[in-house]
Amino acid sequence: xxxxxxxxxxxxxxxxxxxxxxxxxANVPLFKLFxxxxxxxxxxxxxxxxxxxxxxxxxxxxxESRNITxxxxxxxxxxxxxxxxxxxxxxxxxxxxxxxxxxxxxNMSDDSVHFRAIHSIVPEQAAREFQLIQCFxxxxxxxxxxxxxxxPVYFALSPRIPTGIxxxxxxxxxxxxxxxxxxxxxxxxxx
Amino acid sequence: MEAGTxxxxxxxxxxxxxxxxxxxxxxxxxxLTSDHKLIGTMYIxxxxxFFAIAGAFAMVMRTxxxxxxxxxxxxxxxxxxxxxxxxxxxxxxTIPIMAGIANYVVPIQIGARDMAFPRLNAVSFWLLVPxxxxxxxxxxxxxxxxxxxxxxxxxxxxxxxxxxxxVDLWILGLHLAGAxxxxxxxxxxxxxxxxxAPGMKMFKMPxxxxxxxxxxxxxxxxxxxxxxxxxxxxxxxMFGTGFFQAVAGGDPVLWQHLFWFYSHPxxxxxxxxxxxMISQILPAFSGKHLFGYKGMVLATAGIxxxxxxxxxxxxxxxxxxxxxxxxxxFASMVIAVPTGIKIWSWLATIWGGSLRFRTPMLFALGxxxxxxIGGITGIWLALVPFDVQxxxxxxxxxxxxxxxxxxxxxxxxAGIYYWLPKISGKLYNEFWGKVHFWLTFIGMNLTFMPMxxxxxxxMPRRIYTYRPEFAIWNHIASAGAAVLGVGMTxxxxxxxxxxxxxxxxxxxxxxxxDETRTLxxxxxxxxxxxxxxxxxxxx
Ligand SMILES: [Cu+2]
Numbered sequence: 191x192x193x194x195x196x197x198x199x200x201x202x203x204x205x206x207x208x209x210x211x212x213x214x215x216a217n218v219p220l221f222k223l224f225x226x227x228x229x230x231x232x233x234x235x236x237x238x239x240x241x242x243x244x245x246x247x248x249x250x251x252x253x254e255s256r257n258i259t260x261x262x263x264x265x266x267x268x269x270x271x272x273x274x275x276x277x278x279x280x281x282x283x284x285x286x287x288x289x290x291x292x293x294x295x296x297n298m299s300d301d302s303v304h305f306r307a308i309h310s311i312v313p314e315q316a317a318r319e320f321q322l323i324q325c326f327x328x329x330x331x332x333x334x335x336x337x338x339x340x341x342p343v344y345f346a347l348s349p350r351i352p353t354g355i356x357x358x359x360x361x362x363x364x365x366x367x368x369x370x371x372x373x374x375x376x377x378x379x380x381x
Numbered sequence: 382m383e384a385g386t387x388x389x390x391x392x393x394x395x396x397x398x399x400x401x402x403x404x405x406x407x408x409x410x411x412x413l414t415s416d417h418k419l420i421g422t423m424y425i426x427x428x429x430x431f432f433a434i435a436g437a438f439a440m441v442m443r444t445x446x447x448x449x450x451x452x453x454x455x456x457x458x459x460x461x462x463x464x465x466x467x468x469x470x471x472x473x474x475t476i477p478i479m480a481g482i483a484n485y486v487v488p489i490q491i492g493a494r495d496m497a498f499p500r501l502n503a504v505s506f507w508l509l510v511p512x513x514x515x516x517x518x519x520x521x522x523x524x525x526x527x528x529x530x531x532x533x534x535x536x537x538x539x540x541x542x543x544x545x546x547x548v549d550l551w552i553l554g555l556h557l558a559g560a561x562x563x564x565x566x567x568x569x570x571x572x573x574x575x576x577x578a579p580g581m582k583m584f585k586m587p588x589x590x591x592x593x594x595x596x597x598x599x600x601x602x603x604x605x606x607x608x609x610x611x612x613x614x615x616x617x618x619m620f621g622t623g624f625f626q627a628v629a630g631g632d633p634v635l636w637q638h639l640f641w642f643y644s645h646p647x648x649x650x651x652x653x654x655x656x657x658m659i660s661q662i663l664p665a666f667s668g669k670h671l672f673g674y675k676g677m678v679l680a681t682a683g684i685x686x687x688x689x690x691x692x693x694x695x696x697x698x699x700x701x702x703x704x705x706x707x708x709x710x711f712a713s714m715v716i717a718v719p720t721g722i723k724i725w726s727w728l729a730t731i732w733g734g735s736l737r738f739r740t741p742m743l744f745a746l747g748x749x750x751x752x753x754i755g756g757i758t759g760i761w762l763a764l765v766p767f768d769v770q771x772x773x774x775x776x777x778x779x780x781x782x783x784x785x786x787x788x789x790x791x792x793x794x795a796g797i798y799y800w801l802p803k804i805s806g807k808l809y810n811e812f813w814g815k816v817h818f819w820l821t822f823i824g825m826n827l828t829f830m831p832m833x834x835x836x837x838x839x840m841p842r843r844i845y846t847y848r849p850e851f852a853i854w855n856h857i858a859s860a861g862a863a864v865l866g867v868g869m870t871x872x873x874x875x876x877x878x879x880x881x882x883x884x885x886x887x888x889x890x891x892x893x894x895d896e897t898r899t900l901x902x903x904x905x906x907x908x909x910x911x912x913x914x915x916x917x918x919x920x
Pocket of ligand 1: 644645648691692694695
């Protein structure tokens with residue numbers, strides 16, 4: 191087999207190098223497109239923008255017929271003398287329908303307690319389609335000695351929730367709060 | 382004849398030695414040379430010079446970390462030393478010394494008189510001198526050297542967090558080193574494809590040449606991407622572009638993608654030539670030909686190819702899509718297949734051979750043992766839940782040192798002990814070579830095995846001190862570093878003494894069997910000008 195000249199082969203490889211260098215720059219727009227399509231943790235920017243433009247549009251959209259079971263859970267962080275449980279252990283709902291339920295909180299001690307509930311939603315890839323409309327976790331809460339109180343939660347699943355998801359879990363963890371101290375910045379942003 | 386083993390036969394004149402050139406002497410002989418043997422030798426010297434500096438940085442770090450709460454270094458100086466240690470070991474030691482050894486050995490092994498572009502070869506080498514010097518110099522400037530780790534992630538490298546010239550010089554230095562790599566890559570690929578002696582078919586080339594060919598191809602594809610990313614980082618800092626700045630509409634994560642698109646394959650740039658050396662040393666000291674030569678070639682190419690599909694395993698903690706995480710996790714584990722083929726082939730090579738435990742052989746066997754450990758922790762880290770757990774802890778430091786110290790450095794040492802008599806024409810002291818091996822093998826494990834424990838206990842990497850809970854493991858690691866330091870000092874003295882007053886080396890100091898003798902062992906030590914009196918014809 192006849193070999194190409196050194197110069198020709200070297201120049202050809204040089205062209206490949208230049209192409210790869212340009213490819214690095216081509217990645218700038220490509221990466222933007224990719225992120226808009228797939229985004230961080232499966233959440234595309236395009237979708238987020240759409241949501242911002244018509245907030246709550248998802249809850250007023252057509253109600254879909256597929257059933258999704260939402261389990262409700264909750265734990266207290268160590269040391270908090272609070273017993274709390276949802277009014278029902280789980281609800282079956284449809285995307286687009288809003289749900290109203292409540293949690294009952296009981297202070298088991300003889301002192302007032304101040305706390306904050308932090309929510310978490312699984313599975314992760316459907317979390318953004320789970321919209322908390324009103325929640326006791328939006329604010330700090332307090333209970334007097336031996337006081338019992340019922341606090342409401344309003345939520346809705348968006349119709350954009352990925353198909354194949356049939357079960358979700360909404361759970362709360364209670365953390366003690368010192369009402370005299372201001373919240374650090376990240377916790378405030380969590381609202 | 383077995384594929385991959387070549388026997389030189391004096392053939393007809395294929396090419397005459399260039400007549401009428403008077404050799405230069407003194408310093409000019411080195412400064413103006415375009416001879417691949419002299420350039421290869423300079424590469425090796427320069428790489429070992431940078432190795433001594435980066436090694437000294439490591440010793441200083443282990444001194445600072447010997448016990449919790451020490452104040453050997455100020456925290457900001459620790460960060461600089463740590464960053465330069467990584468950068469120098471990767472870009473100014475491992476990659477150049479592989480290029481240096483290949484520069485010396487490959488043209489002879491394929492029966493060529495020199496590289497395809499001898500003057501370009503000199504340019505490749507000389508670019509490294511200002512590259513390394515720029516980075517070293519930044520240590521002494523206002524604000525010190527770059528302190529953002531060898532990975533230099535933005536926003537840490539943005540102007541507001543790294544205001545001094547350190548990061549700028551780091552970028553420029555890396556740019557020059559990258560240009561050196563790319564020019565070298567063009568040269569190697571053309572040399573191997575075009576300058577093989579008559580009869581030296583691709584599948585008759587020694588394994589080392591194959592690994593160099595694959596490595597240099599990886600360099601040609603991956604390094605331009607790094608060059609692009611570095612250019613973006615530089616214009617971000619100097620001219621206010623916003624490629625990696627969120628406020629300007631850019632994305633810091635893009636840097637990670639580009640950086641790791643280069644730097645994962647860079648692991649193979651650093652390891653594959655070492656595997657090639659091992660693939661020649663094991664047969665040489667077992668008296669048997671390499672087991673499964675074609676499988677080895679395919680495995681090498683396979684590792685090179687899959688290596689481009691796994692960069693995301695460095696980014697599991699960045700919040701990339703879970704489907705991407707699955708893909709990268711799976712692809713990373715697939716790499717174990719060609720790697721396993723190699724390891725089994727090496728074991729089959731030495732199986733039943735008449736082994737001679739000379740120094741290069743000891744390092745080659747040490748390479749296999751340590752690289753297996755690094756490979757296994759690599760598979761653990763490919764698992765997303767485990768990776769997220771130990772992300773940015775010492776576990777990763779342990780893993781990467783088993784791959785790069787246990788893998789690349791052990792192979793480099795094996796290669797240096799194997800080819801040094803050929804390069805210098807002098808023999809070294811075998812006893813002290815073996816002492817060096819045992820100190821390195823034991824010291825390496827003492828230093829890096831405890832880092833697995835530190836990592837799983839949660840000790841973060843890149844921090845200048847730590848909580849007392851981690852003390853015991855750090856005591857052991859620092860003691861191990863001292864053992865390594867003694868070993869490397871013995872190595873340096875042994876090599877220098879050998880150059881100064883070693884006995885003359887014969888053409889084949891290792892008494893290769895006919896099956897395992899590659900072309901460089903058929904010519905004198907060091908080889909004559911232009912390597913061969915007559916170009917060999919391979920049967
Ligand atoms: Cu990697």
